[in-house]
Amino acid sequence: MSVHRVTALVLPGQSTFELASAAEVFGLRRPGLPHGYEFTVCTEHPGAVPTLAGYDMLVGADLTALDAADTVLVPGWHDRTQSAPPAVIDALQRAHGRGARVVAICSATFLLAQAGLLSHRRAHWRLAGELAARFPDVEVEPDTLYIDLGDVATSAGTAAGIDLCLHLARTDHGAAYAAHIARHMVMPPHREGGQLQYSTGAFADRQTESLAPLLDWATERLHQPLTLDALAAQARTSPRTLARRFADQLGVSPGRWLLQQRVAAARALLEETDLSVEAVAQRVGLSSATNLRRRFHALVHTTPAAYRRSFGHREQDTGSHIRISRTSPRGTTP
The missing domain is CATH 3.40.50.880 (Class I glutamine amidotransferase (GATase) domain)
Incomplete structure (x- = not known):
């Protein structure tokens, strides 16, 4: 290591x-x-x-x-x-x-x-x-x-x-x-650097309901075709209101947030399992290996295969073992 x-x-x-x-x-x-x-x-x-x-x-x-x-x-x-x-x-x-x-x-x-x-x-x-x-x-x-x-x-x-x-x-x-x-550290889910620094509406509307329950619900169902309408129905609000709440609380659209979670889940599967890229794509709701490669490269700036070579691990008879790779190249960003 x-x-x-x-x-x-x-x-x-x-x-x-x-x-x-x-x-x-x-x-x-x-x-x-x-x-x-x-x-x-x-x-x-x-x-x-x-x-x-x-x-x-x-x-x-x-x-x-x-x-x-x-x-x-x-x-x-x-x-x-x-x-x-x-x-x-x-x-x-x-x-x-x-x-x-x-x-x-x-x-x-x-x-x-x-x-x-x-x-x-x-x-x-x-x-x-x-x-x-x-x-x-x-x-x-x-x-x-x-x-x-x-x-x-x-x-x-x-x-x-x-x-x-x-x-x-x-x-x-x-x-x-x-x-x-x-x-x-009991930290919230990963936030991309491009997200807003702070909520634009947090102080204007203190009655706004937290998105945390919806985010947890969606994270457990990444393999499903989660549309804006489906998310809004789960949150018991309109799609327009939900989109505004995402912008206020997270600084991103529901679609962007969902894509970030799916790519993050794909990264973990590439690190921790030997599943094929096609199987990983199905597990995280990105439908196909082609779609996963395109989305993955857009956010991680490398391919799933290259990422697995850098950060993947292997299971050993004595139990799970995580192999920490060498520091990634300076130009690589998640």
């Missing part, structure tokens, strides 16, 4: 939640799951690092720890209006230059922009206007959860940072691996 090294760079005024979110995904050993990551923390000046929560954290590693990282993760940056320390900028540029993936959670996007890692590239943060005003050469995209460019990734805010970390785990080690972590 190839272990992926993730090093978090913390800075004075560190947000504890952003760091803890990354540690939950990359730093904890989960029962029944091979350890796919080695997680470390470093800072410019080792010792006590002040946090926004009113206490100091003790960090022993300095910036040279970034030289061995496969992924450098910056969990927020409190002083985004200030110039970053030259040594920090140099360390980030050096890590990126040798091929490390550099990830920013929430306001750390400003640090990556200062380091020149986002020039003429897509990025996002929750206050998109401020980011665009300060860094006009960055292609700021509002209302998305996260953006993964392969070598650089940014998230819209704190909660979206968890979505991004799970997305990266899915990219590195497969859908089943990431789903296992999400279940332990």
Whole structure:
């Protein structure tokens, strides 16, 4: 099993939640799951690092720890209006230059922009206007959860940072691996980076009923021909109202959400079974191998066969064994 090294760079005024979110995904050993990551923390000046929560954290590693990282993760940056320390900028540029993936959670996007890692590239943060005003050469995209460019990734805010970390785990080690972590964290179903950052109507209509029961019902019936009318009938509402609720609560249409779940289910079957592509397509409601290949490539940017070669496992006599593959190529995104 190839272990992926993730090093978090913390800075004075560190947000504890952003760091803890990354540690939950990359730093904890989960029962029944091979350890796919080695997680470390470093800072410019080792010792006590002040946090926004009113206490100091003790960090022993300095910036040279970034030289061995496969992924450098910056969990927020409190002083985004200030110039970053030259040594920090140099360390980030050096890590990126040798091929490390550099990830920013929430306001750390400003640090990556200062380091020149986002020039003429897509990025996002929750206050998109401020980011665009300060860094006009960055292609700021509002209302998305996260953006993964392969070598650089940014998230819209704190909660979206968890979505991004799970997305990266899915990219590195497969859908089943990431789903296992999400279940332990009691996280909601996988959210694509292109979904809306937040619900547009959540505060305007507090009486809106949660879609969770319908989503659970549909997820258990992916093999069936689920139409918008069928979903609306189950939810006891009109198709138009249901479509509006999906847009408000999930930021996607019912059809798009359903396709995402079917492709996610196909990924898990490709990882965990030896079913043919045709059989997988039937199991997840995509009707044929041809349709599955087309839909799969559109969302995962690879073929089902190539995905299985990267993330598949084999059953052994001693029980189920998950084989974690090497980190996928930089350009591959779920």
